[in-house]
Amino acid sequence: MAINKHMQAALKLLSYPAAADLEKVYKIERALYTLKSSPLSPLYHLWDQKIESIDGTPIRVRIYTPKQQTSSQLLLFFHGGGWVFESVDTYNQVCKALAKATGCRIASVEYRRAPEFPFPVGLEDCYAAAKAIYADPEQFGVQPEDITLIGDSAGGNLTAAVSLLARDRGDFTVSQQILIYPATAADHSESSPFPSVHENGEGYLLTSYRVQEFMRLYAGQDDSAFTNPYFAPLLMKDLSRQPRTLVITAEFDPLRDEGEAYAAALSHAGAQVYLHRMPDALHGFISLPARFVQVQRAHALIAKFLGVDTVCADNTNRTGTGWTTQLKFSRRRFTGRTPRSSD
Incomplete structure (x- = not known):
């Protein structure tokens, strides 16, 4: 559904206040996030394993295997x-x-978080996990080309x-x-070149001010991080030899335009890129319950990209019956044009 003026007023009240200093309250907010941890359902086969990061620290990786692994x-x-x-x-x-939606196994990485562990610690943890899994894919019964990296925000x-x-x-x-x-991108201030930072900030x-706070904590004491392309990938001058990519953005997200700019930059550098802007969606929508249409659409887009069937909550396969047509999945490579919400 579209965001009407009443919903807009409610969202404004719920938006993160600029007055809150994230560095002072992040531990309290982090504790509140842990309250939403869901129980481990017996419908999924789960196990945790440890991988060593670059400094020898063990990094937890949780494996999710759906009951219907297709x-x-x-x-x-x-x-x-x-x-x-x-x-x-x-x-x-x-x-x-x-x-459940894709029928694929998921390996979720518990990287170390800022501000206790600023850039590039979390990145190195993720890289170490990826390196270990790519080095021994047989433990999951896959080949390296069967592994897809995925992340949100x-x-x-x-x-x-x-x-x-x-x-x-x-x-x-x-x-x-x-x-x-x-x-x-690295700049989410008033000088940002992206309209979505100003229109949706x-x-x-999620406010543009809160994004700046997150990035400040991630950078730690090293201001040079803001010019590092591994901190802000859009700064990378050479984007050649990058993988086939699906980018999903949200219409009412301050990060929308930089995600789409990265899709354009990858495409211009020769990568095969697919881009979909999710209509009427806010930043973080993938964390909503699976019954929400934006989540179902995202799952279908991901399944389409992977070349697998979507297994919906009612355990029926609907991707081959016109559902993806209703989702208006972009069947073309991205050309650098900013898409309309109806694309």
Whole structure:
């Protein structure tokens, strides 16, 4: 449904206040996020394993195997939360729903969070997990080309950065990545060149001010991070040899335009890129219950990109019966044009 004036007023009241200093209250807010951790359903086969990061720290990776596993593919998932909030536990429901919808196994990475562990610690944790899984894909019964990197928001940022690092370090090759409303730029202030930062920067839950706070905590004491392309992938001058990519943005998201700009930049550099702007959607919509239409549409887009059937909540397969046509999935490669909401 469209966002009417009454809903707009409610969203404005619920949006993060600029007066709150994130550095002072992040521990309280982080604790509140843990309250939404969902129980581990017996309908999913789950297990945790440990992978060592670059400094020897063990990194937890949780594996979700749906009861109806219809695909041998593996999705390596990096969760959102502004590099500060959220965790593998708080993303249980997101990963379970994604596993059920696609029939794929999900490997969710518990990277270390800012501000205790600023850039590039979280990125190196994600990279270490990816390197270990690509080095031994047989443990999941897959080949390296069957692995897709995926993340939302800060996790989308980490996904893009891991793909760039993999190219530059040469440890493994990423064949596919999925970026859900990713953070790709470094500037979300009044000087930002992206209209969505100004149009959607207030009154839509996530504010541009809060994005700046997240990035400040992620950068830590090193201001040079704001010019580092692994911190803000849109700064990367050379985007060649990047994987086949699906980018999903949200209409009323301050990060919308930078995600679409990254899609354009990848396409111009030669990558095969698909872009879909989710109509009437806010930042963070993938964390909503699976009954919400935006979540169902995102699952269908992801399934289409992966070449698998969508297994819906009622356990019926509907992707081959016109459902994706109703979703208006973009069947063309992105050309750099900013899409309309109806695309």
